[in-house]
Amino acid sequence: MKKGLIIVYTGSGKGKTTAALGLALRSLGHNHNVCMVQFIKGSWHYGEMTSANLLKPRFELIAGGRGFVGIIDDNKPVVEHKQIAQQTINICKKKMLSKKYNTIILDEINYAVNINLIKLDDVIDIIKLKPFEQNLVLTGNYARSEIIELADLVTEMKEIKHPFKKGIKAKEGIDF
Amino acid sequence: MKKGLIIVYTGSGKGKTTAALGLALRSLGHNHNVCMVQFIKGSWHYGEMTSANLLKPRFELIAGGRGFVGIIDDNKPVVEHKQIAQQTINICKKKMLSKKYNTIILDEINYAVNINLIKLDDVIDIIKLKPFEQNLVLTGNYARSEIIELADLVTEMKEIKHPFKKGIKAKEGIDF
Numbered sequence: 001m002k003k004g005l006i007i008v009y010t011g012s013g014k015g016k017t018t019a020a021l022g023l024a025l026r027s028l029g030h031n032h033n034v035c036m037v038q039f040i041k042g043s044w045h046y047g048e049m050t051s052a053n054l055l056k057p058r059f060e061l062i063a064g065g066r067g068f069v070g071i072i073d074d075n076k077p078v079v080e081h082k083q084i085a086q087q088t089i090n091i092c093k094k095k096m097l098s099k100k101y102n103t104i105i106l107d108e109i110n111y112a113v114n115i116n117l118i119k120l121d122d123v124i125d126i127i128k129l130k131p132f133e134q135n136l137v138l139t140g141n142y143a144r145s146e147i148i149e150l151a152d153l154v155t156e157m158k159e160i161k162h163p164f165k166k167g168i169k170a171k172e173g174i175d176f
Numbered sequence: 177m178k179k180g181l182i183i184v185y186t187g188s189g190k191g192k193t194t195a196a197l198g199l200a201l202r203s204l205g206h207n208h209n210v211c212m213v214q215f216i217k218g219s220w221h222y223g224e225m226t227s228a229n230l231l232k233p234r235f236e237l238i239a240g241g242r243g244f245v246g247i248i249d250d251n252k253p254v255v256e257h258k259q260i261a262q263q264t265i266n267i268c269k270k271k272m273l274s275k276k277y278n279t280i281i282l283d284e285i286n287y288a289v290n291i292n293l294i295k296l297d298d299v300i301d302i303i304k305l306k307p308f309e310q311n312l313v314l315t316g317n318y319a320r321s322e323i324i325e326l327a328d329l330v331t332e333m334k335e336i337k338h339p340f341k342k343g344i345k346a347k348e349g350i351d352f
Contacts, residue, residue, distance in 0.1 A: 005339060005350060013331035015185060015195035022197030027349035028230065029223030047205030054204065055230060102349065135350060153350075154337035155189035160330035163181055173203035173278065174181060174311060174329075 004102075004135040005152040006127060010110055010143035013157035014175075020105045020139050021048055027135075028058055032102035035060045035095045039088055039117070039140075040108040047173055060101075064088030078117075085117040089126065096129050096136075103135040110140030110147065120144055180278075180311040181328040182303060186286055186319035189333035190351075196281045196315050197224055203311075204234055208278035211236045211271045215264055215293070215316075216284040223349055236277075240264030254293075261293040265302065272305050272312075279311040286316030286323065296320055 007023070009016040024034040036052075041063050052061035064084065096104055106126070112118045123138070127150050130136050138147060148154050170176060183199070185192040200210045212228075217239050228237035240260065272280055282302070288294045299314070303326050306312050314323060324330050346352060 002347065005347065007350070008336075009191060010336075011334070014329060015191060015198075015331045015333070018198035018202065019191035019195040019333075020198065021201050022191075022194035022199075023350060025197050025201050025227045026194065026223035026352070029225065029227035030349045031226075032349050047202035049205065050207075051201045051205035055201075135347075148336065151337055152339040153190060154335075155191045156334040156336050157191070157195075158187070158332040158334045160184075160186075160324065160332050161327055163328040171178065171181065171311075173206045173208050174183070174199060176202075 002133060004130065004133050006130065006150055007135065007137045008110070008143050008148060008151045008154040009137070009139045009157060010141055010154065011156035011158050012141055013159035014162065015157045016139040016141070017107050019155070020107060020137050023137060024059060024103065024105060025055070027103045028055055031058070033058045033100055034103045034105065035062070035101045036105040036107055037062045037064055037088060037092050037095065038107040039064060039085060039112040047176060062091060064091060081117055085112055089118060089122050092126055093129055096126070096131065096134065099131050099134070101134065103137065105137040105139070108140040109138050110143040112140065113144060114140070114142035120146060123147060124150070178309060180306065180309050182306065182326055183311065183313045184286070184319050184324060184327045184330040185313070185315045185333060186317055186330065187332035187334050188317055189335035190338065191333045192315040192317070193283050195331070196283060196313050199313060200235060200279065200281060201231070203279045204231055207234070209234045209276055210279045210281070211238070211277045212281040212283055213238045213240055213264060213268050213271065214283040215240060215261060215288040223352060238267060240267060257293055261288055265294060265298050268302055269305055272302070272307065272310065275307050275310070277310065279313065281313040281315070284316040285314050286319040288316065289320060290316070290318035296322060299323060300326070
């Protein structure tokens with residue numbers, strides 16, 4: 001019985017959620033079951049939602065968020081985002097404890113802590129719930145040092161060059 | 177008609193090929209066609225090979241390498257690796273110019289330059305061949321500054337914590 005890893009993808013550069021998606025894809029290639037729970041992304045269309053359908057039933061994608069908080073036409077009160085985030089935490093715990101999945105991805109959970117949608121202690125509780133063999137991936141910028149301390153593998157995606165700064169708009173298939 | 181991006185994932189941290197796979201998955205969610213050509217990985221089994229089969233026919237994965245050079249039981253002369261790499265370059269060019277693919281991923285091409293399997297000029301030639309709308313992703317550590325100069329988006333995957341250093345072995349679904 002192999003110990004599952006705790007993996008953190010953080011940093012300001014692009015490629016965090018993308019790497020988690022790639023890890024999901026690779027994992028599925030070994031007949032694993034994978035569940036990705038997204039803390040920020042909500043119901044608007046983006047590529048991985050359709051891709052997830054291509055990989056059913058072993059890949060489950062749950063868009064638990066309600067979109068970006070405070071930006072992109074967000075007119076919901078913060079309290080609503082927080083309530084939703086609590087529900088998303090409960091979904092994570094249920095999914096983890098079901099032991100159905102080899103790998104669980106908590107997308108943007110580090111960022112959700114950073115903007116005070118959820119508490120650091122909530123995340124530490126989740127990490128402690130991890131079944132022995134399960135891999136747990138936590139993405140999002142500003143990962144707290146307490147989370148990095150608990151992780152086995154941490155990569156900082158460091159921004160070297162970003163197309164938005166050159167005036168290039170978000171592109172489908174790359175950014176969403 | 178939108179200009180395709182040139183994207184580089186480099187650095188010593190884990191998540192470069194993984195992010196490229198995630199980008200492929202996301203892109204497929206928009207009904208794009210994606211081709212990934214691998215410069216190092218060869219014929220031994222790894223997760224993305226099986227995953228690629230799940231995503232056929234719009235995802236094509238070509239393992240052009242003959243395994244890691246000089247390590248993991250490699251007993252092939254370097255000249256053989258170099259010949260194979262030249263063939264892989266020709267495959268890339270053919271795939272790019274076919275214009276069948278929205279996104280082309282050249283996996284470990286930066287690293288292939290670094291270990292002198294291919295020349296920097298070969299990569300620059302490939303980049304210049306890129307059709308206007310096509311996205312081109314170049315992965316691998318030690319991306320040369322000339323390549324970074326030509327790119328629109330560059331992320332350095334920086335190693336913060338690596339499980340191998342804690343004595344944890346490579347794990348299926350995560351490392352391969």
